[in-house]
Amino acid sequence: MKKKLKEYLLKLILIIPIAYFSLLFIIFIFQRNLLYHPKENNYFGDKLKVKIEKVKIETGDNFELLGWFHEKDLRNFKTIVFFHGNAGTLENRIHKINHFKEMKINFLIISWRGFSGNLGKPTEKGLYEDGKSAINWLKRKGLKDNDIVLYGESLGTGIATHIAQNHKFAGVILESPFTSMVDAAKNVYPYFPIRLLLKDKYESDKKIKNLKSPILIMHGEADKIVPFWMGKKMYELANAPKYSYFSEKDNHMMEYNEKMIVVLKEFLKSLN
Numbered sequence: 001m002k003k004k005l006k007e008y009l010l011k012l013i014l015i016i017p018i019a020y021f022s023l024l025f026i027i028f029i030f031q032r033n034l035l036y037h038p039k040e041n042n043y044f045g046d047k048l049k050v051k052i053e054k055v056k057i058e059t060g061d062n063f064e065l066l067g068w069f070h071e072k073d074l075r076n077f078k079t080i081v082f083f084h085g086n087a088g089t090l091e092n093r094i095h096k097i098n099h100f101k102e103m104k105i106n107f108l109i110i111s112w113r114g115f116s117g118n119l120g121k122p123t124e125k126g127l128y129e130d131g132k133s134a135i136n137w138l139k140r141k142g143l144k145d146n147d148i149v150l151y152g153e154s155l156g157t158g159i160a161t162h163i164a165q166n167h168k169f170a171g172v173i174l175e176s177p178f179t180s181m182v183d184a185a186k187n188v189y190p191y192f193p194i195r196l197l198l199k200d201k202y203e204s205d206k207k208i209k210n211l212k213s214p215i216l217i218m219h220g221e222a223d224k225i226v227p228f229w230m231g232k233k234m235y236e237l238a239n240a241p242k243y244s245y246f247s248e249k250d251n252h253m254m255e256y257n258e259k260m261i262v263v264l265k266e267f268l269k270s271l272n
Contacts (some may be wrong), residue, residue, distance in 0.1 A: 027189070028197050035181070035200060036122040037087035038115040043253065046094040050101040057110060059133040063120045066090065067110040067134065068097070074106055074141065078170050078271055080149045081134050082109035083156030085176075089116045093153075099256055103265060105149070110134045124158075124200035131159040145169050149271065150213075152177065154226065154252065157234075158202035165210040171271045172215045173264070176223060176252050179205040179230045187227060208234055214241045216267045218260070220250025243267055 027034070052068040059065060068090055080100070084093055090111050100107050112130050113120030120126060138148060149171040152160030157177035164172050178184045181202040185194045195201075215238050219231025228246070235244050245263045247254060254260065 024192060024197065027192065031197065031199060032122065035086060036112075036114065038089075038112075038122070040087035041092065042088055043092045043095055046091075046098065048094050049098045052097075055108075055137075057133050057137045059113070059129050061126075061129055063113050063118065063126075063130075065110050065113065065118050065130055065133065066116045067108055067137075070097075070100065070107045072104070072106050074143065074147070077104045077106055078149050078268060079106040079108065079138060079143060079147055080151050080173075081131075081138065082107060082151045083131055083134075083153065083159045084109065084111070085154030085156055096153075096256055099261055099264075103268060105268060108134060108138060124202055127155075127159050128162055131163045135163065149173065149268065151175070154178075155202075158204050161204040161207050161211065162202075164213060165207050167212065169213045171267065172211060172213050173218070173267070174215065174231075174234065175218045175254060176220065176226050177204060177217060177231050177234045178202070178226045179233050183230060184226055204234065205237060208237045209239065211239060214243070214267075214271060215239075216243045216245065216263070218245040218247075218254060218263070220247050220252065220254050222249055223252045225252040 050070055052070050055067045055069045057065040057067050082093070082097070084090070090109055093109060097107060097109060110130065111118055112122050113126050114122045135148065145167050146169065148169050150160040150164055150169055151173040152158070153175045157174040158181070160172060160174060181200060182195050182198055185198060217231055217235045217238065219228055221228045232246070235242060245260060
């Protein structure tokens with residue numbers, strides 16, 4: 001009996017590390033499939049109420065990105081560049097951009113490589129290139145940094161923060177931001193050496209001090225994907241002038257209700 005128990009314990013001791021390291025290997029190989037979800041289709045069915053022009057934006061590494069461009073008055077109104085999160089298509093943001101119709105702004109929302117039918121595969125380096133290409137596309141229309149407001153949603157906050165470094169954009173808006181993808185992944189996989197495994201780290205907490213623009217940070221305290229403490233930490237790290245909208249009941253995808261719209265309008269008005 002004791003011999004069989006010893007054999008069983010020995011097998012268990014061998015199986016546990018094999019299973020653990022096998023799981024680490026699988027996570028490492030397929031991590032970008034876990035991070036980026038271009039085929040996810042949440043928040044659909046809304047009808048577009050704002051006039052947009054579908055545009056193609058060429059990146060520096062020769063990819064074409066789908067974008068929606070809404071132009072009211074490039075000379076007199078700021079232009080929002082909207083960087084969406086890690087899932088879905090442009091259509092999944094219609095419920096947000098419809099509200100821009102009544103605001104004195106222009107906007108460009110782009111879809112990342114590998115999303116919305118775009119060729120390529122998303123990576124941290126690639127998405128930074130996509131974001132910069134959107135800015136350059138607007139600059140070819142005569143806009144300067146101080147005409148542009150960067151708006152990052154979830155994953156898009158990492159791109160917005162990276163691009164905004166050491167520039168004087170008119171403003172930056174971060175909706176449901178994370179401190180770093182390392183912190184966000186640790187929240188889901190606390191028992192794995194995430195920093196060693198992760199390819200795309202998006203270390204926004206190390207970059208936000210380099211931002212020179214007015215910044216608005218919005219986060220729901222009930223966020224179940226990116227913990228609220230991350231948004232609060234990003235606000236604490238940000239340079240002034242800085243503003244916050246922390247909603248007690250909002251989850252990760254914040255509700256575009258009257259309160260949020262008022263906050264957005266007041267922030268945008270302050271940039272003129």
